[in-house]
Amino acid sequence: MAPDPVAGTGLQDVAPGPGTEDVFAGGSGNGRLMAAFDWSTTPIGPVETWPASLRYAVRTVLASRFPMILTWGREYTQFYNDAYAELIGAKHPGAIGDDLRITLAEGWAALQQPVEHAMATREASWIPQLLLLLERAGYREETYFTVSHAPAFGDDGEVAGMHAVCTEVTRQVVAERRQRLLHEVSTAAGRREDERDLAAQVCGALAGDLLDVPFAAVYLTGDGARLHQVATVGVDAAALPATAERAAELGDVDVVALHVPGGPFGDEVGEAVALPLSGGAGREPVGALLVGVSPNRALDEEYRTFHQLLAGQVAAAVTDARAYAAERARAEALAELDQAKTTFFSDVSHELRTPLTLLLGPITDALAESGGQLPAPVREQLTLALRNGQRLKRLVDDLLEFVSIEAGRTAAVRVATDLAVTTAELAGVLRAAAERAGLTLTVDCPPLPRPAAVDPRMWEKIVLNLVANAVKYTFVGSIAVSLRADGDEVVLRVSDTGVGIPAAELPALFERFHRVADSPARSREGTGLGLAMVRELVGLHGGTVSVESEPGTGSTFTVRVPFGEPDTDTAPPASPAEVRGAALTPWDDDLAWQGRSADPLGTVLVVDDNADMRAYLTRLLSPSWTVRTASDGEQALHDVARVCPDVVLTDVMMPGLDGFGLLRALRADPATQAVPVVMLTARAGQEAAVEGFDAGVDDYLPKPFESAELLGRLRAVFERSRGRREPVLPAALPAAASAAPAPPPRPRAAGSVTAGTVTATAAPPQAPVGRPDSTTTWRFPSRASSIPALRRRLRALLDGAGLDGDRVYDLVLAACEAATNAVEHAQDPGEPVVDVRVTLDDGAVEIAVRDHGQWKERTSSMDRGRGSMLMSAFAEITAVPGPAGTTVTIRSPRPAA
Template sequence: MAPDAANPGPDSGDVFAGGSANGRLMAAFDWSTTPVGPVETWPASLRYAVRTVLASRFPMILTWGPQYTQFYNDAYATLIGAKHPGAIGDDLRVTLAEGWAALQEPVERAMAVREASWIPQLLLLLERAGYREETYFTVSHAPAFGDGGEVAGMHAVCTEVTRQVVAERRQRLLHEVSTAAGRREDEHDLAGQVCRALATDPLDVPLAAVYLTEGDGAPLRRAAIVGVPADRLPGSAGTADELRGVAVAGLGVTGGPFGDAVTEAVVLPLSGGAGREPVGALLVGVSPNRALDEEYRTFHELLAGQVAGAVVDARAYAAERARAEALAELDRAKTTFFANVSHELRTPLTLLLGPITDALAESGGELPPAVRDQLTLALRNGQRLQRLVNDLLEFVSIESGRTAAVRVATDLPVYTAELAGVLRAAAERAGLTLTVDCPPLPRPAAVDVRMWEKIVLNLVANAVKYTFVGRIDVRLGAEDDRVVLRVSDTGVGIPAAELPALFERFHRVADSPARSREGTGLGLALVRELVGLHGGTVEVGSEPGVGSTFTVRIPFGTPDAAAPPPASPAAVRGAALTPWDDDLGWAPRPADAADPLGTVLVVDDNADMRAYLTRLLSPSWTVRTAADGQEALHDVVRVRPDVVLTDVMMPGVDGFGLLRALRAEPRTRAVPVVMLTARAGQEAAVEGFAAGVDDYLAKPFESAELLGRLRSVLERSRGRRAAGPPAPVSAPVVAPAPLPPRPRVEDAAPVYAVPPVPAPSAPTAAAWRFPSRAASIPPLRRRLRALLTEAGLAEDRVYDLLLATCEAATNAVEHAQDPTEPVVDVRVTVEDGAVEIEVRDHGQWRERTSSMDRGRGSMLMSAFADITATPSPIGTTVVIRSPRPGDDGT
């Protein structure tokens, strides 16, 4: 077509001007070889159109004539990739042959009806990078007019939105995966849900398989699969590397928008968290129409992270639920145990308390004072045990839903005053003022009198226990439509951090000063439950050092049953609630007793225990008592005792605090200390010996054993004092009398004869065989003491070796099961001051639970000598070696 003479358009040299790279290429191109002919023959409209395209920085393309000859700018050149610059002057239908099916209709429509189009996110298949690529463009097609106004071609403006479309799609999939995982505890069900979510995006995930481990080091096992038949992927793999070897091309899977074969997959570990082994692996197919570039790899990593997080959460949730179920089962078992034990205890308690009560009621005046006192002691502590059993049963019954409040019309002010009065004597002996203010209520109240008794007594007893100076106020009144009971004290108070857990069962405030460590932690928990059964609430307000106020609010209620008025509370309940109350009236040591062995200071916060030990020791010792470590320290400074016998768990200064204080003071450093405690276990005993205690005895104990240990400790103490001048004291020490001979403990069974080991003058040796019974320990102790003493060993060292050997023998008796011979063999060798003792049983080792352990064992023996234990199927041999003094660096 010849140019219009009236409107020639730009000169040939100006058509491609503007400095663009594509303009220079087009200027050098031989257009005479194309359907549009040489530039000089172009119409003005084509020249203007080409110049406009080249001047734009937005991707633009112009096709001219029926052969769709192409003209495009630099921005468009980057979109077609490797097709540039070959596409210049070529037919658009040929250049974009793979995508023409999508472009034909909008292009031809724009040229035929002269109507521009707008198509967002148009999917196009391009082969611009050497593979069939999934791409997306937002395009607009418009007619291109010739000089005469006719449609001569097509003008298109486009921009690629592939990255945006793919990113949004992948983001939606990640969201679907996280949503599908949910809060599931079955990780295999979770894997199935994840794969169903992955199936919603086959363009990015044409196939996937989730493999999970059953634990650290366990193989991978397939949990779920999508996009491929299950039999085509391995069901398990030792490692993720094995999965990477799967021949993906042979799976026959197609993917992408054009249905091309999937030939590549990635395998990603499912991280178990920092420092943990992977919980599995994720195999994901790669789309054949997207390059595995950095963005695709990041998407895979995020996907694996989502799946791994879901699996870890599922396992944590399952573990937490298992723990919760285990705790619930443990709680049920504990509740059942308490119920069973409590029921079993009631019968023997009845048979104990009944006869004792009857004996005191019928013959109390005729009994000797010592017998009457002991029966009274047994009765008091039996009643305490009965109260604890009743509390346990009450709690178990409430938790099982078998207890309901049976309300009866009650003169609540009078009854509350009587209940509070039960503890008046205990409060007054503690130097406290107990004020009870219970004026008449505006209308009758109905309560379960048995439950109300427990509520009032527990709150007032706690107030007495934790108040040292000041007063306790018990007030009953009415507020709105409720009865309000307030128990206030000027006691030690409760830290704010402890208040939320104060009414939980078995909870006790740590390190809180109190008159005693006695208690189970059930009292306040029971109060809350009993108040709740009345439809009420209990609250506490407290400030450390100021005091506490417990407030109980219950509705006035209506009677559920007709019942007689409650009986007056028995006075004995006060003793059952206050085991620290020291008003026992024990008689002093009889005047006609033999000369005392020395002075023993008994330190225990339980008044009955102090009284019992006083009566036990007073025939042989001068006994003084203290209720806690602080009181004991004042007493020791005044008159130094020969032995201190102390409990461990006491309010204020406990047993270990007392021991440290005694050892830190030069005047009391040499005072021997024996710990007598309810704490059991090897660790407790070793803790005591490590702190410097001279001996350690766990409750319950035998009186003969306690007396024997006290005598032994006194012997050792006097031996040390004889070696050097005594430490100065502020008061004279009671002169010790000669020790009486020890009582003979008869053997429970005969000792088996063993051919004696020849005993030359040096070394000394012996071998004994004893029945595997606890009664064999005393004869072993006697024989070993005689042998070691004859060998010339120091008394302290003899004592240590006796203790270690008897512990080893006790273990042999208690731990050996199914013995081939029911005996314990003991061999002793003493050579040049070095001692070796071998204790051997003939059974298989049997572990004991910590609750059965009374503080003995290898840890205790190790405090005195070098211990070697060699177990075998036919017996265990324990060797105790004590080197000659000085050989170990001492």
């Protein structure tokens, strides 16, 4: 027979012990309750009959502040202290003197074995995180206890009961479990671009812990704001709504009808929570998360916080997925656009070759056969046409070759080449252009130990592009070309003392069409393919190209190619050296035409960075005008400071100070405010013309132009100016600019550039002219057509303030977005206008856009908050709505030094 776990109760022989009045002493609340309890109704009888061992045990339990319980006898009569009373909740005080098996009937299945084992074997147990079902709060509760059961001995030394010490660890167990689940969800989401796959992975992670999330469903917004079910776990997807208007609507789902089991005891779930998946501050939700609530846990503050964290993780993952998808779509669109651009250039370049051939062929033949017999003016015009035709042909050839390289149709045909001699000859092609620019060109190409196998035409493009770039971006100092053998490689270095390249631009320097923003140069002409072509051609030789540069100090380009083995013995013919040089230096001065009129109308200052354009305009205007020339806006200001012209004819796009900067400087100086300015530009279209007139130009002529039209416009502008000598300041230029002093002439660096009949000293770029540090206000009609006018005025104002070009672009974009919102969203305006205030203060910019109506709620057809997101990407945005209008303020702090 199995031993009786309660062999004796110690009730037969009462031993001395604490007095009746002392058993429940100590002042505890439970002690007072047990002192008042009629123990004679229990199996252990009145207190007077209790053995000393029971009395001592009860006193020990009551004196402890740790949760403790004592059972005595075969009926498991209970004694417990105040701390234990808190653990059993509503079961107290009814559990006093009652059978433990009855009091904890719902949890006895988990307690019976350790209790009986301790009493039968006299060995204490230790059970951490024991799952126990309790009904202490009106529902079947999931609880966890760390508990130790030990035998309680009677006076006779036999086991008379059970003594247990326990502590509840439910909160810790549940918190750790929820933390693990949040981690699993985060890990499952990862960096996924497919939001539906992401939702499925999230639900898969939730399936690993159905205690806190018995079931879940992920809903995401589609093209509109409506929610669409995309993934579920723990429930039949068909039993839930397929779509919903908003998250709150999902909260009305009849959860009981789903019959979903939950919790550790399999009880049916009766409650669910619908949580919106936030898209971020000020953005529309990206979806909703419907989660079931465990039937064995109260929906308390901790449970709600867990739900919020879970929804936050899912929302962040969905937002990231959409951002990745958008970025991927953008990259694919850019790739398609890039391919379309490449195809376009290829097609156009092919189409240009035929007319170029028919132009250059007859001109070349005419000069070769009859050049000596032609009148000098005719010969000069044909030479000019030939030079520029050859430049155009070079650009077309570069485009076609680059397209061919990208398509994989071009390969290097290597021939054994004396690379030292070849490189020295190629560099020498640009020696004359470098010397005319006041630069020293040093070529150091000693003989190599053996011939190198390169494609001569490709090597020509590599060397000429690098040296021409050095001449273009170097204003003072020298250029050095060196060639050396380094093991099995040939190393070409082209160094200059030019303007240098910012570190941020270096990674993208060899990408096609990339240009360094606002970099001073002798000309802004070019396709942006030169360095990209160098990288591709060097790569076809199995080599590498790199650059080291520091702004203001200079740059060094290093090309490494292997000596290699020749593919053929026949070298392709090379183009004439003078043709190659002229095609690479369109800014180079040619002073052949300097005619003058016997009786000129007046003096015109021609400002253009293209030497051939200056020469052409000089020849065209000389019969009627005294012509002076300048290669950029800074040189023009220096010339104007010496002798004021009657008319200024300027190009718009020039290195250093461009046409608009020159115009602002002239208008800012009282001595030159009335000088008429005519602009020439390659930008066509009505908006470009409006921008010019809005900036205060007297006339505006797009290229190409008819010579007769240019002469007529110059004469008309000159005659109009003779009748007005009072300065007139255009409205688009800021008032502060009109008060700015004229820029002082600056000393030229070493070397001089002769322009027309005036010899001007070359000058480095100077600070922006007419910088305003004040407030400017405008008022526009509240209609969409006002936005272009705001864009032009704001760009002119910020450019005049000397702001960085990228910063100007961002601020103009943000301000126009705010103005567009003011036009579209303000309803019933008190005044049908939009007010714009621009404050400039030492580099800091504040733009305030105010409408005069009440803000209109967005609908599904509107921007859904993208405008606010766009503005916030560029500057600090605040919006102050009111009954009389809304003011949006865009703040761009002063950049860090």
